[in-house]
Amino acid sequence: MAPPKKRRPGYSRKAQYGLFLGYVVAVAGMVVAVLLLALSVIDPRGYQAVKGAALDVTAPVSEGGRSIVRFFTDIGDTVSDYFRAGSQNEQLRAELATAQQELVRAQAAEAENRRLLALLGLAREAQDEVTVARIVGSSFESPRRLATLSAGSSAGVALGQPVRAPEGLIGRVIETGRWASRVLLVTDGSSSVPVRLVRDGTPALAVGRGDGTIELRTLEVGQNPFRGGDVLVTSGIGGIFPPNIPVARVVRLEGDTAIARPIANPARADFAIVQRAWQPAANAALDAAQPQPIAPPVTGPPPPAAQGTTTPAQRQNDPRYQPALQSGNAAPPVATTPPQGQQPQGQQPGTPR
Amino acid sequence: MSRIAGSSTEVAIRDFRNRFVPLISTIFGIALGLLPFVATIPLVPDLGFLALLTWRLLRPEIWTANMALGLGLLNDLVSGNPLGQSMLLWTATFLALDLIDSRLGFRDYWMDWLIAAGAIIFHTVGAWYIALLMGSDILISVIVPQILVGIFAYPVAARIILTLDRWRLAR
Numbered sequence: 199m200a201p202p203k204k205r206r207p208g209y210s211r212k213a214q215y216g217l218f219l220g221y222v223v224a225v226a227g228m229v230v231a232v233l234l235l236a237l238s239v240i241d242p243r244g245y246q247a248v249k250g251a252a253l254d255v256t257a258p259v260s261e262g263g264r265s266i267v268r269f270f271t272d273i274g275d276t277v278s279d280y281f282r283a284g285s286q287n288e289q290l291r292a293e294l295a296t297a298q299q300e301l302v303r304a305q306a307a308e309a310e311n312r313r314l315l316a317l318l319g320l321a322r323e324a325q326d327e328v329t330v331a332r333i334v335g336s337s338f339e340s341p342r343r344l345a346t347l348s349a350g351s352s353a354g355v356a357l358g359q360p361v362r363a364p365e366g367l368i369g370r371v372i373e374t375g376r377w378a379s380r381v382l383l384v385t386d387g388s389s390s391v392p393v394r395l396v397r398d399g400t401p402a403l404a405v406g407r408g409d410g411t412i413e414l415r416t417l418e419v420g421q422n423p424f425r426g427g428d429v430l431v432t433s434g435i436g437g438i439f440p441p442n443i444p445v446a447r448v449v450r451l452e453g454d455t456a457i458a459r460p461i462a463n464p465a466r467a468d469f470a471i472v473q474r475a476w477q478p479a480a481n482a483a484l485d486a487a488q489p490q491p492i493a494p495p496v497t498g499p500p501p502p503a504a505q506g507t508t509t510p511a512q513r514q515n516d517p518r519y520q521p522a523l524q525s526g527n528a529a530p531p532v533a534t535t536p537p538q539g540q541q542p543q544g545q546q547p548g549t550p551r
Numbered sequence: 552m553s554r555i556a557g558s559s560t561e562v563a564i565r566d567f568r569n570r571f572v573p574l575i576s577t578i579f580g581i582a583l584g585l586l587p588f589v590a591t592i593p594l595v596p597d598l599g600f601l602a603l604l605t606w607r608l609l610r611p612e613i614w615t616a617n618m619a620l621g622l623g624l625l626n627d628l629v630s631g632n633p634l635g636q637s638m639l640l641w642t643a644t645f646l647a648l649d650l651i652d653s654r655l656g657f658r659d660y661w662m663d664w665l666i667a668a669g670a671i672i673f674h675t676v677g678a679w680y681i682a683l684l685m686g687s688d689i690l691i692s693v694i695v696p697q698i699l700v701g702i703f704a705y706p707v708a709a710r711i712i713l714t715l716d717r718w719r720l721a722r
Binding site: 216217220221223224225227228230231232233234235238239242245248249252253256259260261263264266267333334335336337338339340341342343344345346373380385386387388405406407408409410463464465 | 582584585586587588589590591592593594595596597598599615616617619620623628629630631632633634635636638639642643645646675678679681682683684685686687688689690693694697
């Protein structure tokens with residue numbers, strides 16, 4: 199039906215202007231919203247202060263309700279336990295028998311591990327955890343997979359820190375308030391975690407799919423290194439996530455990739471541990487090292503080293519050491535850049551590439 | 552309850568109820584997003600949007616389009632969306648509904664449901680697209696259950712809002 203000719207809400211000037219102003223504000227607000235969104239895309243941390251404050255206000259509400267939800271969940275569990283007691287008893291007995299064998303094996307392995315560590319002179323690193331907090335809620339209405347954590351910057355939580363449950367990795371911090379923070383779960387579509395296969399160490403990338411599963415991508419082409427039930431742990435590559443935190447278990451294979459489920463379930467986890475962003479040991483050594491004096495600019499080929507007086511190690515520590523120039527004088531210096539005005543190298547006949 | 556207000560206080564209470572029940576119930580819907588509930592699959596529709604949409608379809612005259620802007624900002628802050636997402640989507644929905652209302656002579660319940668279904672699809676896909684822009688690369692099939700649940704939650708929301716509206720206007 200065609201719109202009516204007269205859209206005015208009666209003859210009141212005030213009502214007419216009010217309606218018009220409403221539309222002006224609405225359209226202007228939409229333009230502002232688009233700008234806000236564009237800024238969020240460019241700089242996701244831009245509204246840290248505003249969003250952190252909102253998080254501080256809203257998180258206590260979730261936290262209060264958490265115990266109520268847990269109470270009802272526990273009632274459900276208790277009732278189902280009661281009905282399943284018989285079959286569960288049998289099953290637990292079988293599990294206990296297996297677990298005892300495993301325990302003996304694990305104790306032996308641990309003893310050996312300790313001995314080897316002592317041999318190498320390594321102390322077991324203290325877990326550098328920032329704080330332990332509760333997961334109090336999540337963004338269950340949106341396509342993002344974010345969880346709210348009941349600890350913020352006052353407890354030392356900072357952006358980018360990894361968050362784990364005792365069972366495995368949960369995600370990392372992407373927003374912090376003063377008393378609450380928001381965690382990007384490993385199942386979110388924008389989360390990718392460098393992992394490796396426990397069985398043979400194959401490196402892979404665990405990318406969230408947004409539906410509670412994780413896609414595992416490898417660099418290998420043509421063959422799929424995963425099998426159902428494989429466990430993946432963080433590899434520590436690229437920092438942020440410390441190595442050897444369990445991440446996911448493979449559920450099924452899909453072509454070159456595998457679909458996995460996270461091992462830690464944030465809905466069930468009582469506590470989450472916030473850890474310091476992991477820096478590889480090499481970086482620490484680099485930071486601790488004394489700054490080297492800057493060598494003078496190289497003016498010519500280095501003097502030939504006197505044979506027998508210096509070891510290779512000493513020579514390599516010399517900043518002017520250039521192995522290509524040291525190995526004999528027979529090879530003439532190679533021109534690395536083609537002279538100007540020539541054809542591109544690929545078209546020159548007989549040029550080895 | 553007496554049909555006649557006995558005192559000026561009672562008049563004030565009824566006036567307050569008359570004016571603010573839609574707003575308060577929508578804010579309550581937004582606050583439901585704070586429920587301490589960790590979901591692995593996006594399944595629950597945006598309850599604040601559902602409440603707002605139902606009020607708008609039931610009582611087109613109570614809110615102008617700029618109302619959706621403020622409530623959208625509140626929703627963004629509460630549910631942790633990127634700032635501007637609900638502001639944009641909710642206001643766009645309101646403007647579209649104004650256009651539809653100016654062209655339709657009347658709506659019945661089934662048409663309301665159809666319009667609501669369209670609005671829910673627009674809202675969910677819009678949220679998905681904004682998440683995509685923010686780097687969350689997920690398949691669109693992941694949000695299909697959320698759209699379906701939202702569409703089938705509309706009748707329930709309509710019943711609840713209708714009850715509230717009757718109570719709001721009761722004498």
